[in-house]
Amino acid sequence: MKLSHPALRSALASAWVLGTLRGPARRRFAAHLAADADLRRVVARWESFLTPLAESVPPVEPPARVWRAIEARIAPRPLPASASLWTSLAFWRWTGAGLATACVVLVSVMLGLRPTAPAPAPPVVAKPAAPAFVAVLSTPEQVARVIVEDGGAGALRLRVMQPWPAATENDLELWVLPKEGAPRSLGVVAGDRDGVVRPANLAGLLDGGVAFALSKEPRGGSPTGAPTGPVVCSGPIARARA
């Protein structure tokens, strides 16, 4: 695509604004735009001609979930780039891979078989006959790090398959991700040993949850109530019964 001739530039700009320039040609033109300030001016002129037409389109009420999703992503303080993982498609793709593993774990636990783990923590809570749900949290590289399971009586059991060294200036915070809306905190957890979390109203927090995630936060957990650090590992929740 040679963009030297003014007539060609104007023709392409008008096609880009109107919408007839599509696919690979559209992407190529967008790349040109990024580097060519004069081309941006030509495009701006065509936008000033044509785009006002859009004001005549009849409004359609969007569902409430759209605003909730927007609100979750705009923060009072700028979030690090990794926070966009929470809503990006890529995130859901690699957590989806953990579902198969989680189902295997769930079935084996329910059959009374135990998944291998390092020195098990002393039981803090009476074990249920079988957990109602389990999640295998894996890193982006698909390494399983933590198993989170129903611990009964308002508690979650965490089995740390591969412990992290005890950190000094960071804490790991556990989040439950609902199908729609912002992640909900389940509190700070230890990354160097198995443990139990017992947040207030666990059942309410887990309601509608589809995945767990661990993020790296400042000491004491996120100061904002939303994740501020990178996702360390995550995985979908496999429930024993729909």
Added chain:
Amino acid sequence: MTDDAPDRLARLLALAARGDRDAFAALYRETGPKLFGVSLRIVRERHLAEEILQESFVAIWRRAGDYEPARGTPLTWMAAIVRNRSLDLARRGGREVPDEEGLHTAGLADETASPGADLERRTAAHGIAECLGELEADQRQSIALAFFHGLTHTELAAHLRRPLGTVKTHIRRGLARLRDCLARGGVTEA
């Protein structure tokens, strides 16, 4: 929307640029439905349009400081963001284009012939609507279908049952006449 809408929206945008979430929520309430409609017409899939609306407003939040009146009205500026994303992401597949498009553009042309109270509020759209009325029907219809519904040249040819070359000519000539008409009418060029 009344005549002072652009000023009110510009103020909300300026506040949003400074991190005012309430102002941004008000901006969404006022413009979200119209922008959702814009995206829906192009991509014709509700879930995709919702995703695009979400992405667009996050971008608008981040770039609110970029807006200036020289770039058009706030709604036009926001609509450009939504349209771009919609045209980038629209998936094709032989979906039916509602024939109401003919009615829509006819409605626009009629309004310029006998302006009603409705036209008064579309201050930014006045120039283009009037100039659109000056085009030949073929040119107007092709341009409207491309603009509102995101039809490609190939899809236009199929929908209008015309040769590809004819459709391209209609659009090229129609755009040229629009540009000349708008320049004549003293519409502000960015």
